[in-house]
Amino acid sequence: MALHAQEDVADRMAPATITIGPGLGLDHGGLGVQLSGRPVPMLNLLLGVGYNLNGAGINAGAAWRMLPHKRFCPYLVGLYGYNAVIAIPDDEDNTRTYYGPTAGVGLEIHPKRRSGHLQLALFLPFRSAEFRDDLDRVKADPTVDLRYEPLPIAFSLGYHFGL
Template sequence: MKTKYILLFTIPILFSLNSKAQNLSSTQGNTSLGIGVGLPYGGIGLKINHNIKDHLSLFGGLGYNTLGLGANFGMNYIFPTEKTTEFFLTAMLGYNAVINIENIPEYQNTYYGLSIGPGIKLNSRRYEERYWDLGLLLPFRSSNYRNDLEALENNPNITIESKPFPVQIFVGYNIPISSRK
């Protein structure tokens, strides 16, 4: 199982080692504001991304997660490329699961932990420094979440129609709010 994850993260690194050019959205000092859905955007919300170095950015997301305020912060490593599409790896801390059974307060909770995964940036050819980002995240969910989910599954008064997905998807559109060319 661990071999799959190692390959998932090392193969893109090997393909990107010979690339030298960079996209402006990945340049040190650039800051962008994005709107989207998924963990980096706090659920349904906004994300601010700042490139602290070329190809390395920090971000914070704030949004609505079906129960209330969702927040995450993390970093992206963007692999250098000459193409308009860039591959990146992300890691973040913050909310990564929600249980929200209406009218049952003991089954309404937000859970926090680490989430990691790959993504791609689709840089605009028409508008400099604007891009779509999308990706997959593997959330490392807490034992509290797993225990609460198991209690739900064992509760005869509650029917769970589908189990939560083991991976999360995110997508958002980002525009520059400051840049250093």
């Protein structure tokens, strides 16, 4: 019987401390990219810039990585930046981006032989009273065709490449 624990650890590449990657979600600024850096293994600082259905979406934040040396690394994250959009086609008066804090949980999945990783997250945006008031006003307006309301939670999916 052979033990392979040391071989598996040796085969795995160390995670990159600076990564960039495409994704979809608040932490990527909508449909965009996220740049992240780890000053220490348990802390990830991030900046996401993308398109949020109304223009540029930007979010910045920090994540606490609970198991930084494991292939499956859960994390808690806090963001500040855009966290809601009301986008009505051909109606600039009712199309707007809203900003505020967002909290979330996520999971990094690190392949054995790559320095990048897959990232999945679930977010709870703390949306402003202004957003809720504007959404109620738009829903009550019979001339506005509101096809979708924002969910109370948000999801994220991205892949990061090591730099």
